[in-house]
């Protein structure tokens with residue numbers, strides 16, 4: 001393949017993302033992890049599936065960042081996942097250290113790469129990667145909104161018994177309990193769901209979406225969601241690798257857009273070969289804007305916590 005993607009963290013999200021990238025023949029894939037043998041073993045296992053799955057993507061695994069050299073896109077999933085009863089924010093201290101270490105090494109090997117951050121707490125981890133890499137804001141992007149809106153879409157499809165392909169949904173804000181699903185901009189075949197469903201049903205879906213991660217953690221008990229998170233990261237990578245210019249909700253570093261400054265938060269962006277090509281500003285009602293600002297305040301608190309941990 002003429003594109004190269006490194007996935008850091010060969011755990012559940014990372015290995016699933018590697019599988020999807022390879023099976024879609026988007027790129028060659030390098031899996032990097034600190035555990036000896038795991039990235040090598042998973043890359044070999046996936047390579048041995050290739051003749052059956054009919055793809056020619058090369059997969060390699062390594063504990064050494066040298067193998068990641070010259071990547072076009074780097075998906076960072078390294079970290080510890082959320083355990084039952086643990087909020088994403090509890091993870092911040094451990095995962096910030098891991099993110100700093102990973103980003104330093106990645107930035108040295110692939111100075112032109114676009115970084116897709118997956119590790120939680122997402123908005124804070126984006127900040128760590130941005131500060132550590134020194135990359136321009138267009139090339140540090142957080143995976144959250146694509147996952148959250150896919151969850152919302154899945155629930156809309158279940159509720160109305162229609163194809164998921166007919167659904168579209170928008171979720172803005174931080175990737176946490178304060179995320180802002182936007183029913184007005186969420187549609188089935190172009191029709192806003194506010195015209196198709198009563199308010200109480202929409203409210204229930206909005207709440208289920210905001211608790212989507214916790215619902216899976218509660219069921220799995222020993223880890224967090226990974227199929228949908230991997231799919232979401234790969235959709236973003238695909239738009240970048242193929243320069244598709246898809247509009248997707250992603251965590252982006254805002255400097256004044258939506259009245260928010262110097263903060264990573266989920267907004268609609270256009271993703272192309274150079275990363276974020278545009279932050280799309282949509283009109284929000286007073287209520288929607290208030291919810292977004294509340295979410296921004298929650299992310300700001302995490303940013304302050306990060307600063308405290310540093311000092």
Ligand code: APR
Nearest residue numbers: 009010011012013014033034077078079081098118119120
């Ligand atoms: N460098 C490289 N890899 C690391 C490092 C590090 N410093 N620290 C941990 N890892 C690896 C682990 O060895 C493990 O293989 O990251 C991987 C994480 O995989 P899982 O534990 O299976 O976690 P996963 O479910 O994939 O979630 C990863 O994504 O959705 C988020 O909240 C989730 O932050 C978590 C991340």
